Amino acid sequence: MTIRAVHHPDVALHHPEAFFKRGQMVPMPELPRRASAAVELLTARGAALELAPDYGPAPRGAVHTPELLRYLETAHARWTARPGFSDIIIPNVFQGPGMSGYPTDILGLAGYHASDLSAPICAGTWAAVAAAANVAVHGARIVAETGEAVYAACRPPGHHASRDRIGGFCFLNNAAIAAQEMLPLLAAEGRRPRVAILDVDAHHGNGTQEIFWEREDVYFVSLHADPAEFYPYLAGFRGEVGEGRGRGFTRNYPLPVGTSEVDYLDALADALDLIHAYGPSALVVSLGFDAYEGDPYQGLKVSTPGFSRLGGMIAALGVPTLLVQEGGYAIDDLQANLASFLDGFEGTTIKGNDKNA
Numbered sequence: 001m002t003i004r005a006v007h008h009p010d011v012a013l014h015h016p017e018a019f020f021k022r023g024q025m026v027p028m029p030e031l032p033r034r035a036s037a038a039v040e041l042l043t044a045r046g047a048a049l050e051l052a053p054d055y056g057p058a059p060r061g062a063v064h065t066p067e068l069l070r071y072l073e074t075a076h077a078r079w080t081a082r083p084g085f086s087d088i089i090i091p092n093v094f095q096g097p098g099m100s101g102y103p104t105d106i107l108g109l110a111g112y113h114a115s116d117l118s119a120p121i122c123a124g125t126w127a128a129v130a131a132a133a134n135v136a137v138h139g140a141r142i143v144a145e146t147g148e149a150v151y152a153a154c155r156p157p158g159h160h161a162s163r164d165r166i167g168g169f170c171f172l173n174n175a176a177i178a179a180q181e182m183l184p185l186l187a188a189e190g191r192r193p194r195v196a197i198l199d200v201d202a203h204h205g206n207g208t209q210e211i212f213w214e215r216e217d218v219y220f221v222s223l224h225a226d227p228a229e230f231y232p233y234l235a236g237f238r239g240e241v242g243e244g245r246g247r248g249f250t251r252n253y254p255l256p257v258g259t260s261e262v263d264y265l266d267a268l269a270d271a272l273d274l275i276h277a278y279g280p281s282a283l284v285v286s287l288g289f290d291a292y293e294g295d296p297y298q299g300l301k302v303s304t305p306g307f308s309r310l311g312g313m314i315a316a317l318g319v320p321t322l323l324v325q326e327g328g329y330a331i332d333d334l335q336a337n338l339a340s341f342l343d344g345f346e347g348t349t350i351k352g353n354d355k356n357a
């Protein structure tokens, strides 16, 4: 099996130079090169590469609030129209308890719609995040309609973006938008409208968790460095399992910072057993490569060959799969890590199935 791939050049238009971290502005590691490197690799491997069309506002509106979408689309123009404002939006007010009003001023909006200071908005941000969402949607449609595996070259990443808030380099939740897009398509194909999202990024996918918190038709499972000592610090603990109809349909595997590859893959095997038991008709993988031992964030210790194991184990589920690019900041090693993952993913023979899928 050779994977299909979806991309769009506009994802490069988001290019803030810095973000606020540990009390100071530091260089932004989430760079356009992260997507172009992946596209180059897939091209070199002979993957069928498709340009995502524009699906308009409906798919992102099925996941995010109208307020957030209106804000993101207009924010930079409103911000830069004000005298003395910089070319980049980083909020300086936040909503606290008892502050229930929806703001009208751009300064209030910037704080209201952010969960932290690490999602700076620049002139090209809206075009880039809309393109990334289209990449995810196009990939989702192929997976749901054909059962083929697809890699979606999304960036900026999405899994920290909740219904109403941006954060952690994320603006629109590409994986969530993809899962939501798949559900009616699967039903139309006569398949059970159930999707699992497996988040293997080193950071907890707090945005995805929030979006599907009370849902039983999207099962969210995340492996990540323990939020007791790692971003996002405020979500991703083991006791978070969803609520209401969604109770039991969110599962978290917080792993101690520095967890070895062997222990990581053990946890992954456990997570994959849960997904198998859920019986989804499609799988969305929030594919971050920052669990890599050489990643600057140093959360987990997966080696380059280890990503091949990861890919093989995921493919062995035998579920139509969309791979959505999330984090991973060791940019010089990104192609090697993605190549290793795809070697394992594409080379896996599914048990009990004679097609080499």
Ligand SMILES: [Zn+2]
Pocket (backbone or CB within 6 Å): 201, 202, 203, 288, 290, 326, 327, 328
């Ligand atoms: Zn991450």
